[in-house]
């Protein structure tokens with residue numbers, strides 16, 4: 453397993469980290485983690501050299517931390533680094549912060565956290581953060597030793613990142629980085645800002661919610677032609693891990709097969725060559741063409757007060773667009789593709805229920821103009837009837 457050492461962190465961290473937010477579940481219920489499979493994946497990850505495990509208070513409807521505590525406490529505490537996050541947006545005062553923090557230590561069956569993050573410290577959440585006084589509380593926890601390294605995660609622009617870096621002292625930062633968002637979401641700028649300040653970067657969404665492991669046909673062909681044996685996920689992971697400012701790359705693994713594929717990538721890690729970078733650029737161009745709406749399906753825009761299922765509506769449009777591109781001579785296939793996703797929505801969840809209140813807008817890390825996009829989807833639905 454490839455490892456990275458940063459003097460400010462003071463120990464070797466595996467370049468592949470295990471994100472515990474997409475664990476295998478039973479009956480499609482997010483809080484119903486399949487303990488048997490998930491525990492065996494944790495054991496295999498440790499055996500394969502992964503020593504960084506990332507969870508959060510809110511993952512798996514609050515069940516990820518109790519799972520992590522149970523699965524990891526079967527192993528020596530110094531064989532892994534535990535990272536978790538305070539749900540900043542839920543914390544109105546320091547009593548709530550203390551209660552949440554104490555609960556987390558209990559769930560995780562530990563008396564210290566190696567890496568602790570303020571979760572999703574974007575511009576909106578920053579107002580709550582200022583009001584609650586959370587930073588001073590967490591600094592105190594660090595001074596007392598129950599937090600070893602303090603950081604934050606965010607989906608926002610470089611200006612907001614600069615503000616957070618200028619006003620506070622941080623040991624690391626977690627950002628969304630992948631070969632699609634490097635330019636379109638200015639993720640490359642975020643990365644460079646952090647490197648300039650010598651702050652280790654932890655990468656989330658390297659495979660963009662799984663989208664970069666399920667590429668449109670043309671993009672998949674570009675990669676396959678160059679290396680028939682390499683998985684699509686391995687290209688995405690190598691792209692981010694090739695940046696030397698990255699401490700670890702979090703992969704939210706759901707199946708033992710994904711874990712094995714990722715372990716293989718990092719057991720004999722090879723940074724991307726300039727020629728491979730060009731190939732990836734071609735795949736990225738095709739990806740953007742096939743999926744014009746940059747939605748990752750993260751769900752931060754939910755719940756919509758009018759009942760619209762925003763991510764699924766956007767997915768219907770992207771699915772239509774991809775199939776349309778792949779079947780230029782047979783437009784009916786794309787119509788079926790659209791109805792297979794859009795038609796599965798309840799009437800109340802469909803795009804036409806959007807009243808353009810704009811409540812969802814500030815929550816979208818991809819800055820998608822959701823109301824106007826939903827209007828376009830409604831028009832498409834009507835035109836395909």
Ligand code: SF4
Nearest residue numbers: 756806807809810812
């Ligand atoms: S703008 Fe539309 S989709 Fe967004 S919250 Fe309002 S009604 Fe829901």
Ligand code: SF4
Nearest residue numbers: 747748750751753816
């Ligand atoms: S619209 Fe934005 S917030 Fe909603 S699921 Fe897509 S990317 Fe996430």
